[in-house]
Amino acid sequence: QVQLVQSGAEVKRPGASLKVSCTASGYTLSSHYIHWVRQAPGQGLEWMGLINPSGGRTTYAQKFQGRVTVTSDTSASSFYMELRSLRSEDTAVYYCARGIVDTAMVTDHWGQGTLVTVSS
């Protein structure tokens, strides 16, 4: 069965960098884009970006341009989202999700989420 398993919760200092991993199994990785979405405490969902596992092409939301990098390691069936220059407003649960309709944010399986707390 399709599974996306994310790395564990992290606490970061302001100004630091974060790297969340998402390990996929149960399907052909090259056939589905991976999206990254975050949700601040008590807030809504926010689309961050995506990666095409076949070739590694990425697209990011304008808000995160220059601060986020999404990569893949197909040999490890894993995807990574790195966010730099962290600030308190980056405290959120970060999700990876498998896309099913080309590059649109239509996702049928999600990781369990990774809670990131940014605090001094």
Place this chain on the structure above:
Amino acid sequence: QSALTQPAAVSGSPGQSITISCTGTSGDVGKYNLVSWYQQHPGKAPKLMIYEGSKRPAGVSNRFSGSKSGNTASLTISGLQTDDEADYYCCSYAGSDTSVFGGGTKLTVL
């Protein structure tokens, strides 16, 4: 890439129908037939309920339906059940491989 506009909250009684609106622009909701709807229970990951405006994934009840008119998409839930109480988010493709979410709507089943 401004967030789509949803009502903050809607409510209904068991058995009733409710509709949640999602208003975007001619550059996202109005331009593409790629609006999806997600249901999120507290502490859980979102679940896809509707995609491409009106399609239901396997396993999603036919009590959930989607539609679109102009720049506004809508999610209708008929025959409300207590388990439908959750947050609902719309999401639209916005071009250039980007997508945008709505602010979310809290559904209360009274």
